[in-house]
Amino acid sequence: MESRVEQSLQKYRVLQEEIAAEKVPLIQLINELENQVIEMRGQMRSIRSGEERAREELRAQRSLTGDLRTQNDYVSGLFAQYLNTYEGRLNIAEDQRLSALLDPFREAIELAGPGTQEAREKRAEAVEICLQRLEVISGGYSFGGQAIDRAGEILEGDVIVFGPAAFFREKSGREVGTLNYRPGAIEPAVSTLEGAFGESLRNYGSSGQFNLPLDASMGKAASLEKASDNWREHIEKGGVVGYLIIGMGILALLLAGVKLIDFSALNVSIPSNLASTAAAAVEGNLEKANEQIAKSKPWMKAMLTEGAAHANEDRELMEDHMISVILHRKPRLERFLPWLAVTAAATPLMGLLGTVVGMIKTFTLITIFGSGDPKALSSGISEALVTTELGLVVAIPTLIIHGTLLRLAKRRISAMELAATEFSKIVNKLTGKGDA
Incomplete structure (x- = not known):
């Protein structure tokens, strides 16, 4: 066992020596590889940083490209708008010269397409000519x-x-x-x-x-002067209805003149010798009373003559005779006044009739010729407006004249009625019937 253990330990020492011999190169290799990894990681970070910068530059370039494209489209649109409205700002005489210069550019832009580079260049050249x-x-x-x-x-x-x-x-x-x-x-x-x-x-x-x-008006004043018509041409635009209105107005003026002559001849005022006239009539001295009455106005004379002739009769009968004279004179005072009232009321309606006739004529011309020709429509519109104008021009003065003449007629009737009342009061006082 000890021998075996000794052998195992010997092998272990051999293996340790082999491992130690192989470990150093491996550690060196690992260190080299780690250094390469660190270096490659640095390169990777540098590449990623460059990539981010490139992406930022790309985004900036795209934004700049978009801004430039927007500006380019805006300027191109301004050029197009300027060229489209340029002829409207020119004098009509210059169109002969500039149209020949600008028409080729318009044709080239239309052929190339409005959003192309060639179209933008042609617009710039056309704007240069305008400048x-x-x-x-x-x-x-x-x-x-x-x-x-x-x-x-x-x-x-x-x-x-x-x-x-x-x-x-x-x-x-x-x-x-x-x-x-x-x-x-x-x-x-x-x-x-x-x-x-x-x-x-x-x-x-x-x-x-x-x-x-x-010419500060740029020729508009001369054109307006030529377009302005005289009174005869103006009335002719009103047509038949306009002539009828004018005829009624002239007739109303003539009747108003006749009425003024009537009123000047039929002037009435209360006589200053009314008391002496009444006294003579009450005494039965009609000759003296008629002499006093002869000094009065013609209309007042007829009324007082009737009053003096019936001064000694019943008061109501005397007043009836005097009022009868007034009633006989009243139609003459008010004659022709109804015609003036009819003229003042009818002429605006006739003007409205002319307006309707003119508008019907205008719509008929629109149906036939369309609405593009203003000359074809001007006659009907003129007739419509002129008849309304003539109706108001005739109606307003006629209405004023009628009111004035009617007031003058009422004043004369009131003066005669007042004179009759005063004469009756004086007669009653002299005869003693006023106390009854």
């Missing part, structure tokens, strides 16, 4: 163009643009003036200039200079 126009517009420039005269004939000549204003000079110098928009025509219309400005513009071809007329 070049702004550089020369303040000092003015000229070019060959066309215009339409008042007869509708197309004229060839020079178009002179200065700021927002445009002028035209025919090649022969016969027709000169400002250029303005003419509905339904491609070319602008010439508003002829006369006098010193026209002569100066005619001489522009030889001197290259002329005096500019100042």
